[in-house]
Amino acid sequence: MPVETGGSSAAHEVIPPPLASAPAAAAGLPPEAGAPEELIQLLTPEGERVDHPDYPLDISASELRGLYRDLVLVRRMDTEAIALQRQGELGIWASLLGQEAAQIGSGRALGPQDMAFPTYREHGVAWCRGVDPLKLLELFRGVSHGGWDPAEHKFHLYTIVIGSQTLHATGYAMGIQRDGATGDGGEAVIAYFGDGATSQGDVNEAFIWASVFNAPVVFFCQNNQWAISEPLERQSRIPLYQRARGFGFPGMRVDGNDVLACLAVTRAALRAAREGQGPTMIEAFTYRMGAHTTTDDPTRYRLAGDLEAWKLRDPVERVKAYLVRSGSADASFFDEIDAEAARLGARLREACRAMPDPAPLSAFEHIYAGPHPVVDAERDAYAAYLDSFDDAGRDGHGAPPSAAGPPGEPGVPRVAQARGTGGFGRTGEAR
Amino acid sequence: MTTLTLARAMNEGLRRALEDDPKVLIMGEDVGKLGGVFRITDGLQKDFGESRVVDTPLAESGIVGTAIGLALRGYRPVCEIQFDGFVYPAFNQIVSQLAKMRYRSRGSVALPVVIRIPFGGGIGAVEHHSESPEVLFAHTAGLRVVACSSGPDAFTMIQQAIRTDDPVIFFEPKRRYWDKADVDTTASAADALPLDAARTVAEGTDVTLLAYGPMVKVALAAAAAARQDGRSIEVIDLRSLSPLDMNRISGSVRRTGRCVVTHEAPVSSGLGAEIAARVTEECFYSLEAPVLRVGGFSIPYPPSRLEEHYLPDLDRVLDAIDRTFGY
Numbered sequence: 001m002p003v004e005t006g007g008s009s010a011a012h013e014v015i016p017p018p019l020a021s022a023p024a025a026a027a028g029l030p031p032e033a034g035a036p037e038e039l040i041q042l043l044t045p046e047g048e049r050v051d052h053p054d055y056p057l058d059i060s061a062s063e064l065r066g067l068y069r070d071l072v073l074v075r076r077m078d079t080e081a082i083a084l085q086r087q088g089e090l091g092i093w094a095s096l097l098g099q100e101a102a103q104i105g106s107g108r109a110l111g112p113q114d115m116a117f118p119t120y121r122e123h124g125v126a127w128c129r130g131v132d133p134l135k136l137l138e139l140f141r142g143v144s145h146g147g148w149d150p151a152e153h154k155f156h157l158y159t160i161v162i163g164s165q166t167l168h169a170t171g172y173a174m175g176i177q178r179d180g181a182t183g184d185g186g187e188a189v190i191a192y193f194g195d196g197a198t199s200q201g202d203v204n205e206a207f208i209w210a211s212v213f214n215a216p217v218v219f220f221c222q223n224n225q226w227a228i229s230e231p232l233e234r235q236s237r238i239p240l241y242q243r244a245r246g247f248g249f250p251g252m253r254v255d256g257n258d259v260l261a262c263l264a265v266t267r268a269a270l271r272a273a274r275e276g277q278g279p280t281m282i283e284a285f286t287y288r289m290g291a292h293t294t295t296d297d298p299t300r301y302r303l304a305g306d307l308e309a310w311k312l313r314d315p316v317e318r319v320k321a322y323l324v325r326s327g328s329a330d331a332s333f334f335d336e337i338d339a340e341a342a343r344l345g346a347r348l349r350e351a352c353r354a355m356p357d358p359a360p361l362s363a364f365e366h367i368y369a370g371p372h373p374v375v376d377a378e379r380d381a382y383a384a385y386l387d388s389f390d391d392a393g394r395d396g397h398g399a400p401p402s403a404a405g406p407p408g409e410p411g412v413p414r415v416a417q418a419r420g421t422g423g424f425g426r427t428g429e430a431r
Numbered sequence: 432m433t434t435l436t437l438a439r440a441m442n443e444g445l446r447r448a449l450e451d452d453p454k455v456l457i458m459g460e461d462v463g464k465l466g467g468v469f470r471i472t473d474g475l476q477k478d479f480g481e482s483r484v485v486d487t488p489l490a491e492s493g494i495v496g497t498a499i500g501l502a503l504r505g506y507r508p509v510c511e512i513q514f515d516g517f518v519y520p521a522f523n524q525i526v527s528q529l530a531k532m533r534y535r536s537r538g539s540v541a542l543p544v545v546i547r548i549p550f551g552g553g554i555g556a557v558e559h560h561s562e563s564p565e566v567l568f569a570h571t572a573g574l575r576v577v578a579c580s581s582g583p584d585a586f587t588m589i590q591q592a593i594r595t596d597d598p599v600i601f602f603e604p605k606r607r608y609w610d611k612a613d614v615d616t617t618a619s620a621a622d623a624l625p626l627d628a629a630r631t632v633a634e635g636t637d638v639t640l641l642a643y644g645p646m647v648k649v650a651l652a653a654a655a656a657a658r659q660d661g662r663s664i665e666v667i668d669l670r671s672l673s674p675l676d677m678n679r680i681s682g683s684v685r686r687t688g689r690c691v692v693t694h695e696a697p698v699s700s701g702l703g704a705e706i707a708a709r710v711t712e713e714c715f716y717s718l719e720a721p722v723l724r725v726g727g728f729s730i731p732y733p734p735s736r737l738e739e740h741y742l743p744d745l746d747r748v749l750d751a752i753d754r755t756f757g758y
Contacts, residue, residue, distance in 0.1 A: 145536075146535050146537075147537060149536070150536065150540060157532075157536055157540075164527065164528050166496075167493055167524065168496060168499050168500040168503060168528070170497050171497030171499055171500020171502075171503070171504070172500035172501070172503050172504050174504075175501045175503075175504025176504065177482075178456075178482055178504075178506070179504070202492055202496060202523075202524075205488070205490045205493035206493070208488050208493065209497055365537070365538070366533050366536070367572050368573070368575070368597050369533070373674050373677065375572070
């Protein structure tokens with residue numbers, strides 16, 4: 001029987017340095033993205049269609065145009081939201097710029113019956129699931145914590161604590177198994193997370209659960225290279241998709257700026273999940289083109305040159321190039337999409353600005369299923385307190401000194417006078 | 432009526448819940464073949480199958496996080512956390528996800544998840560096996576927190592908790608698991624005292640003594656001893672720690688004029704502090720003495736050879752009762 005010794009060359013094989021460069025990178029991607037056989041690509045940055053033996057994709061011109069429309073519109077939504085934040089209409093915004101293909105490709109791979117569990121940056125997936133972008137603005141404006149019904153859209157609420165949702169996704173997938181809802185036409189789950197999240201215990205626990213219970217879940221990791229200011233090298237010594245193997249399920253890396261590759265690979269992984277083959281991890285290799293959020297300043301920690309290089313791999317432009325090259329769309333189509341994007345921007349802008357603050361007492365709603373003595377008593381007391389200012393105002397006596405000392409406006413609590421318009425704390429920082 | 436240990440009464444309650452609703456699941460470490468380290472789930476996997484009584488990987492955050500996902504799918508998971516001190520890895524999932532999902536969703540999502548936690552000391556255990564972390568959860572909006580103290584309550588309260596549409600943190604008095612009592616296992620949980628109600632377990636006129644979980648037995652013994660000194664102690668088993676049944680508590684204190692709260696958890700920022708504040712607000716003109724607290728010291732739970740000094744016992748409770756007469 002062989003005895004393992006310190007002399008075994010296999011045991012001492014040196015782990016390659018972080019993201020060791022591959023000899024030949026996939027078309028248009030940096031060397032660390034891996035060789036063509038490692039990175040799945042169906043549409044090059046130049047808009048050239050390439051085939052992959054494992055992921056044949058039959059896609060009509062109309063479907064292609066639909067994907068292009070999605071990409072343009074979610075980018076416009078993003079641009080508009082950043083502008084609204086700059087104008088003080090949103091407290092914060094987490095931009096998806098650069099990640100449109102990863103989100104639209106995977107989002108459009110979902111069937112209506114499938115369930116998605118997002119982070120707080122999946123605006124493109126939300127779009128695919130029919131969530132009105134205004135609902136996303138509500139959250140970032142501070143009007144709600146997430147105003148859509150997850151069951152209606154099969155799109156769970158945004159989760160801000162990094163990685164927590166991967167366990168919810170896995171548990172949901174275990175529910176699908178118990179319901180016997182797998183198989184042809186059955187259901188599957190997709191869990192979104194980022195490169196930073198792969199360091200979280202919850203994500204690793206989700207991998208273990210999904211693996212040992214063979215849960216029908218697809219782990220879709222958008223590796224955008226940055227967790228706020230921390231580069232991928234701080235999260236992993238090996239390419240992220242290779243982690244899956246250690247957990248006992250397949251992992252693959254896809255060009256995250258290639259909407260066709262993301263669509264094809266996610267579709268295949270969902271199919272495998274439905275067919276009882278268990279989880280898959282997809283690493284969508286992409287780049288966060290913007291700041292982490294509107295409070296972030298990436299010039300402090302990354303090179304302008306990287307950004308310029310990634311601009312050449314733009315997820316939207318390559319689809320446009322392919323549509324033109326293949327004669328699938330003409331100038332009038334692009335004009336039409338641009339006009340639609342302008343209309344979307346205008347609608348979001350106007351509706352966001354017109355969005356009222358919630359009624360103060362609504363803060364006391366939906367904490368418990370039924371009446372609750374403490375919450376109800378505090379709500380009633382606060383209602384009486386607010387009413388006391390109305391009475392004071394009507395009587396012309398001004399607010400009580402304890403609440404609205406000079407130079408307070410009569411009948412209005414001091415805090416309401418001091419509070420500016422538009423959203424919650426500007427310093428709020430999420431990862 | 433059947434004479435059962437508290438542990439067995441828990442088991443019967445869980446069995447009933449599994450029978451009554453096919454959506455009820457049990458998840459945790461060693462809950463299957465072993466029946467849990469305290470045998471609370473003994474025989475349940477054999478009778479209800481591996482998909483309803485699930486031996487999970489050893490990761491508490493994973494247990495609660497996947498339970499949330501199952502609840503989103505319409506299931507009613509009952510998670511077992513093996514010991515009090517092992518709940519902290521799941522703290523984020525409980526506090527930031529489980530407790531807040533209904534609020535986050537503006538009422539469109541309910542998470543009927545029960546988290547069972549054997550708590551408290553007195554069993555000579557090693558570190559992390561004797562803690563009383565209930566106030567961490569009582570401080571979190573969106574959770575209901577309860578503690579049973581007897582077999583009959585264990586049997587009905589666990590069923591009520593499982594039927595609740597809010598998440599419930601269910602504390603079980605581990606040093607009382609082996610205490611026997613007559614339990615009516617035909618009793619209907621729906622007809623039992625509501626889950627958020629306290630129960631007066633001994634009537635009295637001089638002092639209101641509040642306790643829950645393992646301390647109810649100590650409180651009853653203290654009341655019996657005080658009676659020999661001519662003092663009449665009213666003992667209330669809180670049962671619900673969040674929300675508190677302040678109607679019953681304040682109603683009693685207004686009659687007795689004195690209040691002592693006892694729990695194993697440290698008194699600093701403990702449940703007794705909350706009760707003292709509320710009793711003072713609600714019963715100020717009836718109070719003959721400040722509300723006194725008898726609990727664990729504000730130290731980490733000590734090595735078990737010292738726990739008899741740490742845990743409030745009969746004498747320390749009686750001492751506090753004496754002191755309330757010193758004002």
